[in-house]
Amino acid sequence: MLKLCLVGLGNPGTKYNGTRHNIGKEWLLKLSESHCSDFIAKSSIEADITHSQAEEILWVIPDNYVNNSGRTVSKLLKNINLPNNKIIIFHDDLDLNPGEVRLKEGGGHGGHNGLKDIFEKTGTKDYLRIRIGIGHPGNKDLVSSWVLNKFHPTDRKYIDEAYDLFNMNFSTLCAQEFSKLQKQLHTR
Numbered sequence: 001m002l003k004l005c006l007v008g009l010g011n012p013g014t015k016y017n018g019t020r021h022n023i024g025k026e027w028l029l030k031l032s033e034s035h036c037s038d039f040i041a042k043s044s045i046e047a048d049i050t051h052s053q054a055e056e057i058l059w060v061i062p063d064n065y066v067n068n069s070g071r072t073v074s075k076l077l078k079n080i081n082l083p084n085n086k087i088i089i090f091h092d093d094l095d096l097n098p099g100e101v102r103l104k105e106g107g108g109h110g111g112h113n114g115l116k117d118i119f120e121k122t123g124t125k126d127y128l129r130i131r132i133g134i135g136h137p138g139n140k141d142l143v144s145s146w147v148l149n150k151f152h153p154t155d156r157k158y159i160d161e162a163y164d165l166f167n168m169n170f171s172t173l174c175a176q177e178f179s180k181l182q183k184q185l186h187t188r
Contacts, residue, residue, distance in 0.1 A: 002082055004176065005058040006031075007073065009091045009114050011065050011148075020134040021066050021147040024090035027132065027163060031170060032059055045075040053174060058082075066091075066114040070121030077122055084126040088173070091115060092147060096133025099158030101166055103173075103182045104129045111143075128178065132162070 010016065010025025018026070032039070032050060036059055039048035048061045058080065062072035073087070085105070095110055096102060106125050109115035119125050135155060137146040151159060165185070172181045 001056065002058055002080060003053075003056040003086065004174065005060060005076065005080060005082055005087045007060045007062065007069075007076075007087060007089045009062065009066050009069050009089065012063055016148070018150045019148050020092050020151060023092045023132045023134060023159065024130070025061055027130070027166070028059060028061060028090050030163065031167065035170075045072055045079060047072045047076070057174060067117055069114040070117035070119070073118045074121040084122075084124050085128060086176075088128040088130060089115070089118070090130045090132065092134045093131040094134060094136045094143065094147075096131055096135075097158070098133050098135050098151065098155035099162045100133035101162045101185050102131040102133075103178060103185055104131055105178070130166070132159070134159075 006028055008025040008028025010022035011019070016022050032052075035052040036050040039050045039059070039061060041063075042049045045060070046063045048063065050059045051057065052059065060072065060076060062069050064071050076087075077084070091112060091114060093102075093110070093112070105128055108125065109119055118127070134147070137143060169181055169184045172184060
């Protein structure tokens with residue numbers, strides 16, 4: 001029986017690999033290497049999917065662009081019997097520095113167009129989110145190009161270290177020990 005659904009936001013196509021906006025997708029794909037079999041295309045929800053933990057966890061990589069992620073999540077909600085607070089969205093976050101990772105329950109979109117689209121198309125904000133810090137360019141007019149560019153090598157180092165910490169605590173997420181995970185991720 002399905003207990004959790006993990007959704008990694010990112011743009012389709014190899015030209016976006018390694019960009020800041022694709023960090024949610026990148027992390028989910030890296031985690032899947034040791035937990036799942038290959039992803040298969042599921043056109044009915046516009047995503048690639050796989051399962052782990054004896055089919056208790058559904059892994060989802062939307063096929064659409066980040067800013068249209070709501071299409072996949074709304075279709076997903078119609079096809080799975082799971083409360084919204086058991087859907088965990090992995091996404092980039094401008095308000096966190098590279099290397100910072102936070103588990104957030106509910107809340108606003110913070111200007112993230114992918115989250116905004118999900119909230120609008122599903123009518124709810126009651127999702128768990130893995131917020132992966134990408135830093136801010138310092139000027140809001142530069143945000144669009146910032147998220148579509150690759151990380152500076154120093155920032156990439158911080159991102160990789162944050163991934164290692166998250167990966168070490170991934171079983172806590174799978175066990176749905178969310179308060180414990182918050183403590184592990186949020187405490188330096």
